[in-house]
Amino acid sequence: MAHLVEQMAYVGAAPWHGLGSRLSPKQPLEVWQREAGMNWQIQHSPVHFKADTVGNLGTIHSFPEQKVLFRSDTKAPLSVVSSRYQIVQPGEVLEFYRDLTEVSGYELETAGVLKGGRKFWALARTGQSTALKGNDQVNGYLLLATSCDGTLATTATPTTVRVVCNNTLTIALDGTTRAIKVPHNTRFDPNAVKKQLGIAVSQWDEFMFRMRALADRKVQWHEAMGYFMNVLCEVSPNSQLPEVLPNERALRKVQALYEGQGRGATLESARGTAWGLLNAVTEYVDHERRARSNEYRIDSAWFGQGAQIKQRALDAALQLAA
Structure with missing residues (x-):
């Protein structure tokens, strides 16, 4: 599709x-x-399969432990799941x-x-x-x-x-x-x-209290680079740098977003702060990260690898402000 x-x-x-x-x-x-x-509705049907017999006259058998889910409007198949699937x-x-x-x-x-x-x-x-x-x-x-x-x-x-x-x-x-x-x-x-x-x-109030702490936490240049390396390349701040950085393109893009190219990067809350670091990563995942289309990007940012990156970014930012 x-x-x-x-x-x-x-x-x-x-x-x-x-x-x-x-x-x-x-x-x-x-x-x-x-x-x-x-x-539209999700409808279901037992799984059936055809078993060839002598003379190629197939016999239809059912497999009641599984069911096929399909759309009520187009009849397009969606998945095969357990019969216990809710x-x-x-x-x-x-x-x-x-x-x-x-x-x-x-x-x-x-x-x-x-x-x-x-x-x-x-x-x-x-x-x-x-x-x-x-x-x-x-x-x-x-x-x-x-x-x-x-x-x-x-x-x-x-x-x-x-x-x-x-x-x-x-x-x-x-x-x-x-x-x-x-x-x-x-x-x-x-x-x-x-x-x-x-x-x-x-x-909500407790979470936003933590976000205010990120906006108050000023960040040095070396801290910012260590943060991005940790979040995007999974290189811990105290470890030796590899000769070839994984995800180097992402690293450069996020750094540029943090240093002023990002939307809202020059606001008082974000300029040179841990809140700015976090938002550089979230903006990269939501808007800039390579994806086959915006549809793939939304799927990743909410439910997939992009969501994991943002969670890692939040955890690392909170550690900085601790």
Whole structure:
């Protein structure tokens, strides 16, 4: 398939990945479901196979321990999974936000489908917002995503977006994310997830307290280089440098973003600080890192190797400010 994104919708300014069709604010979930390409069901069928016999007249057998998942609209196959696999429908991801948007002040901002329907997500702004030095605004979001091919548990992730550059970062404290994960061998219970999320979302103040500490932590040139080497090349600050640096292109690009080329790099909060180091890496992952397309970039930045790099960057920045 040429594109990972099947369809997508957003409100407000274009999202950081630049994909999707724009909606006016306060649309009902039914409009979101249609415009985000999530108005279909995952259906399933037992696995069948054909066994040749004498005379090439095949006999159809079933394999009840596995089932094929496919789309209700196109009948396109999505994956083969265990018969115990618990399906989460695209509509359930949006429905998760109904009371949050109607009662709790959340606002859906983007939703869509990746990999032809194998992954789908919705992202809503929580209403939480903090401004760091120099009016560097950071807003709180909640990302709910799942897959039907075994690559991603149903995961609710408190997330931040830095307004000046649209950098996205998973909220994590003490080296662990506050994501709530429901594996597909367990039934997805949205109410139980929301109860757990109440604790995670309440940690916004503590997380932003740590981000303020990063903005206050001035960084020397040698510390910045050690940080980037650690995060991007996985070379510890005290180890001997290899003759050929892995990921040298990324290292140079992130250094340039940190030294002024990055969006928001010259703000008081970021110039010469650990917050600036962290945002140089997140901007690189979200906007600059090599990818076959923006669709691949969003998949990596939220769910794949890009997300791991950003987590490593956050952990290393917090260590600097400790």
